[in-house]
Amino acid sequence: MKYIIVGLGSFGSSLAIKLTEKGNEVIGIDTNMGRVDMYKERISHCICMDATDEHTVSGLPLKDTDLVVVAIGENKGANIMATALFKNLQVKRLISRAIDSLHEKVLHAIGIDEIVHPEEESAERWAKKLCLKGVLNSFELNDDFSIVEAVLPPEFDGKTIREINIRENYNLIVLTTISNKEVKSIIGKTRNITKVKGVANPDNTLYLDDILVIYGSNKDIKRFLN
Numbered sequence: 001m002k003y004i005i006v007g008l009g010s011f012g013s014s015l016a017i018k019l020t021e022k023g024n025e026v027i028g029i030d031t032n033m034g035r036v037d038m039y040k041e042r043i044s045h046c047i048c049m050d051a052t053d054e055h056t057v058s059g060l061p062l063k064d065t066d067l068v069v070v071a072i073g074e075n076k077g078a079n080i081m082a083t084a085l086f087k088n089l090q091v092k093r094l095i096s097r098a099i100d101s102l103h104e105k106v107l108h109a110i111g112i113d114e115i116v117h118p119e120e121e122s123a124e125r126w127a128k129k130l131c132l133k134g135v136l137n138s139f140e141l142n143d144d145f146s147i148v149e150a151v152l153p154p155e156f157d158g159k160t161i162r163e164i165n166i167r168e169n170y171n172l173i174v175l176t177t178i179s180n181k182e183v184k185s186i187i188g189k190t191r192n193i194t195k196v197k198g199v200a201n202p203d204n205t206l207y208l209d210d211i212l213v214i215y216g217s218n219k220d221i222k223r224f225l226n
Helices: 010-021 033-039 076-088 101-109 123-131 166-170 218-225
Strands: 002-006 025-030 045-048 067-070 094-097 114-116 135-140 145-151 173-184 190-199 211-217
Touching: 002 010, 010 025, 010 033, 025 033, 033 045, 067 076, 076 094, 076 101, 101 114, 145 218, 166 173, 166 218, 211 218
Parallel strands: 002 025, 002 067, 025 045, 067 094, 094 114
Antiparallel strands: 135 145, 145 211, 173 190, 173 211
């Protein structure tokens, strides 16, 4: 996978380093040359540039990049400008950092649906989300094993846990499943209700909107989701 991380502060640099360590190609960008020098040996590529300048940004390998993360935190104006610029350049996938609720509303207004709150979520957790397709959340037990919440791969829709044979085929354990159901109030307003279905049973039927809570090694989880 190829990533561009804009802003090499505490969160951005940690995320870029962890993604690099996981074997991805990462371009780290910051306007501070000191930060670029500090991390150039730990991130695939480090560039000192202004990510709010359209001419400069358009020179980046955007078509070959799978994901751009705008991690600028200390300057909300620069964050919004850079996010809007990457959005306008139609990158494949764009995630931006929000500092507060108003900032988040502005990002939503310009069409950004994936927003990270680094004050609440660790770079390690986000690195795992980005590297493992379909992972919504994760809890790392050690360097090799995790418990993750993951979307059900489409080919397993309508099958039971027994039919998937996940234990034998993938060496994973389904701990439980979570369903999301959309309900309407009496005034017509819709909202999602999340329901944990209890300890998983081999005869439980899985559906496309279900979330699986699975335990196993990181390599087996990745193999299952891919």
